[in-house]
Amino acid sequence: MGGFEVDWVTGACMMVRKEAVEKAGLMDENIFMYFEDNEWCYRIRKAGFKIYYNPKAEIIHLGGKSLGENQAKRKTEYYKSLLYFYQKHFGVWQTFLLKFLLIPHRLYWRLKG
8 A cells, every 4th residue: 555554644635435434424514624634534443444644645735725814713723623522532521631731732822922
């Protein structure tokens, strides 16, 4: 195959077997961006399939077009997606712990900009 197994790949360029989609379902429409690919790959792996990255494949991804230059909205959507992913798959307590551990990170970004 020429690639190697990973936990997830970017949603900008995926090739997914029909059987994997049928078993794991489609991407979660509750996630606008940032963790939709992680969440889908997580469910695909839980369904018994493997995720591979092929370093020989090349694409051009024009990133940042969904939210433009709105940095505040980007950060909001990032954290919203991350917390949704954790609550969906790991429960309330792990999500609470994640929120607690993210406090320094969020404070840093607030002070920075």
